[in-house]
Amino acid sequence: MLIDINLLPEKEKERSRLLLIAIILLGVSILIWVIFFLLSGRLASDTEQLSRQSAAIQQEQAALRSHDATAQTGESMLAVHDLALSVKFVEDHRYETLPLLRDMIAMLPERGFFVTFTFTQPHFAEATIQFDDKQDASYYLTRLLASEIVVDASLESVIAEDLESADGSPMMSSEIPRYQATYLIEFEDNRMAEMETGQEEPAEQEGEGTDE
Known part of the structure; x- marks a missing residue:
């Protein structure tokens, strides 16, 4: 008695399984690629934003340094001016x-x-x-x-x-x-009388300016 064995269904099942595995692997690869692409874009955006913030901070620091330098220069000029006035006052009112x-x-x-x-x-x-x-x-x-x-x-x-x-x-x-x-x-x-006279004159001028 002859036995007839059909192996075709088994082969078709194995092929279907391999195809399914290939499709799953392809899907996973595509998903990983998409995630990597999104993360790369977000990282690039964050990097650009940080660069803009860093540039803005540098500009603010430069403006502050410039302002401080200008203020210090003004204060130095004012101090030199006050010192010159003090020296002139002492010279004009020095005791002989x-x-x-x-x-x-x-x-x-x-x-x-x-x-x-x-x-x-x-x-x-x-x-x-x-x-x-x-x-x-x-x-x-x-x-x-x-x-x-x-x-x-x-x-x-x-x-x-x-x-x-x-x-x-x-x-x-x-x-x-x-x-x-x-x-x-x-x-x-x-000198005391001269200094008192010198102090009274600006006060009188200020009073005249107020009356006007």
Whole structure:
């Protein structure tokens, strides 16, 4: 007895299965490609947006640096201008010390001389003067008070010097100064009146401008 076996259906099933697998693989490949394409486009868009933001930030930083440089330049020019005005003001209102010192030296006794002279305020000074005799200190104070350039003066202290020779023995010569007197002196200063006049003039001009 002969047995007839038909293998065609099995082969057709296997071919259908392979075709289905191929279609699935192709679909998956297409899906992966589409996803990759979309992600690439989105990444390119984000990169372009970031580039635009970076360029805008750089422009803002450049504008801020330019503004800061301009502001610093303006402040520097203003500071230089204020300094120039201050220097001019000081030069225009400086105290003429040379005539003052000449008058004060002229009032000294024969053996008196200045040790120190320091302005403690615009029209106040402290002077240390050396004398041979203690009475010369009081005599000089009297002359200072009688001077037209001195508003007031006071004798702050008189210190006797202990003089010794090179070998340590006391020096007996009367030609050597033995006293240092310290004076506090207030001088006649016309600069204050000039400054007050200068301050009143702008105020008057401002008042006139307001009335108009």
